Amino acid sequence: MTxxxxxxxxxxxxxxxxxxxxxxxxxxxxxLPMSRNELIERSFDLTETLVLHTLDTHPNTHP
Structure with missing residues (x-):
């Protein structure tokens, strides 16, 4: 990792x-009118999306 x-x-x-x-x-x-499980699921989805986007757009992560 650079x-x-x-x-x-x-x-x-x-x-x-x-x-x-x-x-x-x-x-x-x-x-925020949502269940605990929905809060966790949405938070995970957002975290995963941002991390994958960061890795995908970084020029040193592609061969």
Whole structure:
């Protein structure tokens, strides 16, 4: 893994962590009317999408 790729993945991780804290706080406050399982599923889907996008768009991940 290159330093540039590591930086991109670190950015995605930090961004997702902050977003997940905000989302969980809003859900706990009742602002997001969804089940716990739906919250987890949507959060996972978003995380997976961003990580795969980051890996897919990084020039050093393709042969």
């Amino acid at each position: 330093a540039a790729m590591a930086l991109q993945l670190e950015f995605v991780g930090v961004h997702l962590y902050g977003a997940s804290i905000e989302t969980t706080t809003a859900w706990l406050a009742g602002a």
